[in-house]
Each structure stands twice: as structure tokens, then as C-alpha cells.
Amino acid sequence: MMRDTIILRVVVKLLLPAILLFALYVQFHGDYGPGGGFQAGVAAAAAIILYGMIFGISAARTVVPQRVLYMLIPLGVLIFAGTGVAGLLLGANFLDYSPLGSTAEAGQHLGILIVELGVFVTVSSSMLAIFYAFGGRAEDALAEEEPTDDGDRKGEIE
Amino acid sequence: MIEILATVNYWVTILLMMGGLYIVVAHGNMIKKLVGLGILQTSVYLLFLSPGKVLGGTAPIISEDFTVYSNPLPHVLILTAIVVGVATLALGMALVVRIHEAYGTIEDDEVHDLELDE
Numbered sequence: 016m017m018r019d020t021i022i023l024r025v026v027v028k029l030l031l032p033a034i035l036l037f038a039l040y041v042q043f044h045g046d047y048g049p050g051g052g053f054q055a056g057v058a059a060a061a062a063i064i065l066y067g068m069i070f071g072i073s074a075a076r077t078v079v080p081q082r083v084l085y086m087l088i089p090l091g092v093l094i095f096a097g098t099g100v101a102g103l104l105l106g107a108n109f110l111d112y113s114p115l116g117s118t119a120e121a122g123q124h125l126g127i128l129i130v131e132l133g134v135f136v137t138v139s140s141s142m143l144a145i146f147y148a149f150g151g152r153a154e155d156a157l158a159e160e161e162p163t164d165d166g167d168r169k170g171e172i173e
Numbered sequence: 174m175i176e177i178l179a180t181v182n183y184w185v186t187i188l189l190m191m192g193g194l195y196i197v198v199a200h201g202n203m204i205k206k207l208v209g210l211g212i213l214q215t216s217v218y219l220l221f222l223s224p225g226k227v228l229g230g231t232a233p234i235i236s237e238d239f240t241v242y243s244n245p246l247p248h249v250l251i252l253t254a255i256v257v258g259v260a261t262l263a264l265g266m267a268l269v270v271r272i273h274e275a276y277g278t279i280e281d282d283e284v285h286d287l288e289l290d291e
Contacts, residue, residue, distance in 0.1 A: 053252060145259075148263075149263075149266060
């Protein structure tokens with residue numbers, strides 16, 4: 016871990032809001048231009064992964080806890096499928112967004128936005144879950160071996 | 174010469190595919206095998222994306238200024254392939270981590286020897 020390198024820490028703090036803002040731009044620009052949930056999700060996850068690489072996995076785990084991730088992954092799939100079922104209940108085909116809005120075009124605009132949001136949530140939390148699973152292995156093993164060491168490590172992070 | 178330049182995408186595809194396959198076969202280190210697999214995968218992306226380009230066509234976004242668009246279907250297919258590639262890589266890495274924990278090595282032939290000794 017490169018937690019003590021001051022240049023990295025400062026640059027990462029400056030970069031994080033820019034990366035997250037770019038991810039949101041890609042997300043909300045994705046219905047009428049290049050972009051969408053997959054790319055935006057990976058970009059948003061990259062911001063947290065960068066934070067975790069510089070400040071330590073446990074610091075990243077306090078920002079985005081692992082159990083929240085395990086709820087977000089199915090939530091994104093539910094948003095995606097729920098939008099499809101909503102179209103079905105309003106009398107159209109599965110994943111036909113036209114009846115969601117006042118006009119067909121407004122409905123399609125809204126539908127694709129919600130579906131992309133579902134993709135964003137699932138992709139970003141899956142990427143983070145993979146990163147935690149691999150990157151957090153060493154710390155997990157350490158915590159299992161020496162439970163008394165936990166207090167010291169918390170002091171180091173703060 | 175012109176023909177080679179006109180089909181440069183496919184030559185690069187062949188180069189990447191054979192290079193990736195060589196790494197998978199020739200290296201015993203399992204992380205290097207995964208890297209080779211990744212390169213091989215990239216060559217398939219290129220192979221699929223290349224015929225989707227329409228000469229003079231723009232990105233497939235509806236606009237009144239343009240009438241010729243590139244074919245978006247390969248892009249959608251390859252977007253899915255990239256996601257599957259990430260999942261495959263994560264699974265492969267998880268296997269390598271478990272193999273390292275069980276045998277203490279990630280070299281193919283060393284794991285094989287340890288298996289024979291038991």
C-alpha cells in the first residue's frame with residue numbers, strides 16, 4: 016500500500032470528484048449519445064477502487080460497506096426487470112417503455128433512463144465487490160489471525 | 174501492399190489472437206495465462222467490430238445532419254462480451270488465488286508435480 020505518499024493522496028482527493036462527475040455525465044448522456052450504464056458504472060467503481068488502493072481497503076469499506084454492495088447488486092437487476100414489468104402492467108410488451116410517459120417518446124426517454132440506472136447500480140457494485148473480494152483478502156486473513164490487532168489498524172487508517 | 178493496408182484490422186486480429194494463444198500455451202504461470210487469455214479475447218472484439226464500420230458513416234446516433242451510420246449491432250454484442258470477459262477474468266483470478274493457497278505456487282508444472290507426489 017502506498018498510504019504514506021503525500022502526492023498520491025492529494026492527487027487522488029482532487030481526482031475523485033472529477034471521476035464521479037464524469038461517471039454521472041456518461042450515465043445521463045447515455046440515452047441520446049455515447050455512454051450508458053456499463054461505462055458509467057465502471058467509471059464510478061474506478062473512483063472508489065482508486066480511493067481503496069491509496070487509502071486502504073478498510074477506508075473504502077467505510078465509504079461503501081460490503082453489505083450495502085450485496086443489497087445494491089440485486090437492486091439494480093430489480094430496477095431493470097421492474098421497468099419491464101411496469102410496461103407489461105400498463106398494457107404494452109415487456110420492456111416496452113412507451114406507456115410510461117404522457118407521449119410515447121417521453122415514455123421511452125424515461126424508460127431507458129431508469130433501465131440505465133439499474134445497469135449502473137449493478138455494474139458499479141459488482142466491480143466493487145470483485146475488488147473487495149481480491150484486494151481485501153490479505154486484511155481479512157490478518158483480522159482472522161490476530162483479532163486483537165484490530166484496534167491498531169483502525170488508528171493507522173484515521 | 175495496398176491490400177494488406179486495407180485489411181490491417183484483420184492482420185492485427187491474427188497477430189493478437191496467435192500471440193494470446195501462444196502465451197496461454199507456452200507459459201506455466203497462471204497469471205500470465207490469464208493475461209494471454211485477455212489478449213486473445215481482445216482480438217475477438219476487434220474481429221467483430223471491424224466489419225461493423227461503414228465507410229463514411231458516423232457513430233450510430235440519430236441526427237438530421239447525417240444519413241450514413243456505422244452498424245451498431247457489433248458494438249452491442251462486444252459490450253456484452255467485455256462484461257462477460259470481466260466476469261471470466263474474476264473467476265480465473267479467484268481460482269488462481271485458491272490454487273496458490275492450496276499448493277503455495279501458481280506454476281502449472283509445479284502444481285502437477287505436487288499432485289503426483291501425493
